[in-house]
Amino acid sequence: MSHYKSNLRDIEFNLFDVLDRGSVLGVGPAEDLDAETARAMLSEVDHLARTKLAEPYAEADRNPPIYDPETRTVTIPESFKVAYKAYIDSDWWRVELPAELDGQPTPPSLRWSLMELVLGANAPLYMYSAGGKFAEVVHLGGGDGGTERDKLTAKHMVERGWGATMVLTEPDAGSDVGAGTTKAYPQADGSWHIEGVKRFITSGEQDMTENIIHLVLARPVGVEGVGGPGTKGLSLFVVPKYEFDLQTGELTGERNGVYATNVEKKMGIKVSTTCELTFGDGTPAKGYLLGEVHNGIAQMFKVIEHARMMVGTKAIATLSTGYLNALEYAKERKQGADLLNPGKDAPRVTITHHPDVRRSLMTQKSFTEGMRLLVAWTASFQDRVWAAEAIGERDDDAERINDLLLPIVKGYGSERSWVLLGTESLQTFGGSGFLADYPLEQYVRDAKIDTLYEGTTAIQGQDLFFRKIVKDGGRAIGLLTEELTSFLATDGPLTEEREILKSALDDVSGVVGLMINDLTAAAEDPKNTYKVALNTTRLLMMLGDLVVGYLLVRAGEVAAAKLADGASGTEEAFLTGKVASAKFFVSQVLPKLAAERRIAEKTDLSLMELPEEAF
Numbered sequence: 004m005s006h007y008k009s010n011l012r013d014i015e016f017n018l019f020d021v022l023d024r025g026s027v028l029g030v031g032p033a034e035d036l037d038a039e040t041a042r043a044m045l046s047e048v049d050h051l052a053r054t055k056l057a058e059p060y061a062e063a064d065r066n067p068p069i070y071d072p073e074t075r076t077v078t079i080p081e082s083f084k085v086a087y088k089a090y091i092d093s094d095w096w097r098v099e100l101p102a103e104l105d106g107q108p109t110p111p112s113l114r115w116s117l118m119e120l121v122l123g124a125n126a127p128l129y130m131y132s133a134g135g136k137f138a139e140v141v142h143l144g145g146g147d148g149g150t151e152r153d154k155l156t157a158k159h160m161v162e163r164g165w166g167a168t169m170v171l172t173e174p175d176a177g178s179d180v181g182a183g184t185t186k187a188y189p190q191a192d193g194s195w196h197i198e199g200v201k202r203f204i205t206s207g208e209q210d211m212t213e214n215i216i217h218l219v220l221a222r223p224v225g226v227e228g229v230g231g232p233g234t235k236g237l238s239l240f241v242v243p244k245y246e247f248d249l250q251t252g253e254l255t256g257e258r259n260g261v262y263a264t265n266v267e268k269k270m271g272i273k274v275s276t277t278c279e280l281t282f283g284d285g286t287p288a289k290g291y292l293l294g295e296v297h298n299g300i301a302q303m304f305k306v307i308e309h310a311r312m313m314v315g316t317k318a319i320a321t322l323s324t325g326y327l328n329a330l331e332y333a334k335e336r337k338q339g340a341d342l343l344n345p346g347k348d349a350p351r352v353t354i355t356h357h358p359d360v361r362r363s364l365m366t367q368k369s370f371t372e373g374m375r376l377l378v379a380w381t382a383s384f385q386d387r388v389w390a391a392e393a394i395g396e397r398d399d400d401a402e403r404i405n406d407l408l409l410p411i412v413k414g415y416g417s418e419r420s421w422v423l424l425g426t427e428s429l430q431t432f433g434g435s436g437f438l439a440d441y442p443l444e445q446y447v448r449d450a451k452i453d454t455l456y457e458g459t460t461a462i463q464g465q466d467l468f469f470r471k472i473v474k475d476g477g478r479a480i481g482l483l484t485e486e487l488t489s490f491l492a493t494d495g496p497l498t499e500e501r502e503i504l505k506s507a508l509d510d511v512s513g514v515v516g517l518m519i520n521d522l523t524a525a526a527e528d529p530k531n532t533y534k535v536a537l538n539t540t541r542l543l544m545m546l547g548d549l550v551v552g553y554l555l556v557r558a559g560e561v562a563a564a565k566l567a568d569g570a571s572g573t574e575e576a577f578l579t580g581k582v583a584s585a586k587f588f589v590s591q592v593l594p595k596l597a598a599e600r601r602i603a604e605k606t607d608l609s610l611m612e613l614p615e616e617a618f
């Protein structure tokens with residue numbers, strides 16, 4: 004039986020009933036795609052995900068890739084290779100690609116809904132198969148206009164199914180990417196030789212694709228005006244594992260000087276190789292400059308933005324299947340008597356009869372559904388960006404709101420998912436949850452990474468406040484506040500919930516206000532910046548709760564209206580559950596924001612003044 008339990012009804016409810024994504028189908032860049040086709044796509048990917056893609060999930064975890072230090076190669080487990088081939092052969096990865104790379108133009112909201120299914124079933128499949136999506140960045144020269152070489156390389160990457168990696172991290176440069184010391188030396192033929200050691204590189208070595216294209220941040224040496232300190236001195240290089248004929252894509256047979264010199268043993272996502280990559284140790288590691296421009300960090304952020312959305316979606320997809328597994332178990336597991344019918348001979352009931360289990364299940368359900376909607380809502384702004392770009396325009400507001408929401412999807416989404424998977428989903432199984440017989444222990448191990456890579460939660464909190472609020476001049480947060488305020492100015496059936504939502508909005512706005520005041524006060528006393536940074540993660544989590552609460556109320560009201568129109572059977576149960584999860588989240592989670600605000604208001608410098616030895 005498949006470990007993966009999907010929730011197609013909820014995905015479709017979000018897309019078509021709450022967010023009206025039908026309106027972006029059949030028009031503009033999605034003119035060839037109607038709602039019926041979109042539903043059929045979801046249904047097909049759902050089936051593939053639950054069957055072939057989910058199949059090796061546990062097996063590949065127990066028998067992870069084998070690294071051979073002699074040959075510096077990796078053997079991926081056979082079961083995983085079968086699933087990889089099934090995914091590649093299915094062509095569904097093409098929904099993420101533009102038409103010019105033989106993609107199937109699909110609005111981002113539908114894409115991310117489809118990818119939730121792949122990521123929930125077996126996330127490393129997505130990571131290994133992302134070569135095509137990486138090709139899009141190469142095609143665009145990282146956003147700076149691709150050269151002829153970039154475009155040909157991208158074409159081969161897609162047509163020949165090459166793998167790809169993003170190569171930033173070094174032993175002494177993790178969160179602080181600008182501390183990287185890997186160097187790039189210009190060559191007479193216009194190419195570059197890369198020298199250095201990179202760490203933790205996902206998919207850095209594998210034996211499933213003919214070639215791997217590494218996108219590497221390195222610091223040019225000896226070229227005037229470039230290669231200075233920090234992130235702005237980094238350039239982005241395209242470094243293939245094997246050299247290839249640029250016109251035909253055929254491998255020339257020459258092995259380039261980039262090797263996996265270690266593969267990490269780790270807590271989760273074990274089938275995904277995490278490699279130390281050594282460049283230019285003996286054989287030169289030859290690469291070329293992406294877009295022929297020195298703009299590495301901005302180019303790499305095109306990849307990072309996509310990867311951060313992917314990580315949040317992965318985390319939330321895992322919480323969803325964790326909850327649905329827990330729910331199934333809870334409906335079958337009998338233990339204890341009903342509180343109202345105690346006694347030694349009283350009939351034993353399924354654990355869904357116990358109030359605390361119900362609290363736990365509804366906590367899982369409401370967070371899962373709210374965060375799934377957060378992903379789809381964020382993607383709906385990407386729909387606007389996509390539609391504008393298709394006609395050579397830009398939708399500035401949508402770009403800014405998407406930017407504001409990304410750290411919430413990634414940072415908040417991964418924190419809430421990983422914690423709830425452990426404290427609620429696994430817990431529902433009792434001791435059985437701790438066993439390898441059920442997927443929960445693997446979910447917890449596999450989801451932890453989501454709070455770490457692609458920028459830790461601390462980094463997401465700082466990105467949210469310093470870049471997406473302050474550097475943005477408050478535009479996006481202003482638009483978000485406006486949206487909530489106009490929603491609250493209307494009437495809806497969840498009257499009490501709207502009142503609580505209003506208070507929550509006030510609490511979050513209050514914390515943003517006080518952080519801005521602290522930042523302003525830093526002009527007088529720089530130590531006030533510490534106060535701001537003591538609250539950035541808090542704000543990330545508060546804003547996440549607020550947005551999820553808002554979206555759940557919207558969804559709950561759509562469901563309430565449908566119930567009022569009349570529904571029966573499973574549909575009635577589904578809609579009743581939607582109203583219940585909105586009410587539960589708003590009444591049980593949002594009131595905590597008032598306490599968070601009070602804590603934020605009490606922030607002082609005592610923690611920063613404490614001597615290190617006192618910790």
Ligand code: ST9
Nearest residue numbers: 130133136137178180205234301304306309310456457458
């Ligand atoms: C990793 C991979 O962990 C894990 C899983 C891999 C799975 C791969 C497969 C799937 C992915 C497929 C992707 C395909 C691609 C699709 C693309 C489709 C088209 N937003 O604030 P400053 C830029 S990888 C945008 O001064 P510092 C910006 O250019 C490792 N841009 O920062 C800015 O200049 P300006 C992940 C941003 O103090 C410049 O950076 N590692 C953003 O110099 C400098 O900004 C990390 O994520 C943003 N939010 O450096 C590192 N932020 O201001 C985490 C910055 O002029 N650390 N830029 O515009 C950080 O993010 C740090 O904050 C830092 C700080 C490095 C940016």
Ligand code: FAD
Nearest residue numbers: 169170171172177178203204205277455456457458459461
């Ligand atoms: P550090 O940066 O040393 O952080 C340690 C702790 O300090 C963290 O809690 C962090 O939040 C905190 N911290 C650090 N700086 C600050 C600050 N300024 N303010 C507040 N708190 C701070 N990298 C790639 O380039 N490519 C990949 O494909 C890739 N895949 C990965 C896969 C896995 C399985 C793992 C584990 C990592 C991967 N990484 C990859 C690296 C990953 O992005 C980094 O691990 C991550 O950015 C954190 O860096 P670090 O591990 O050096 O931790």
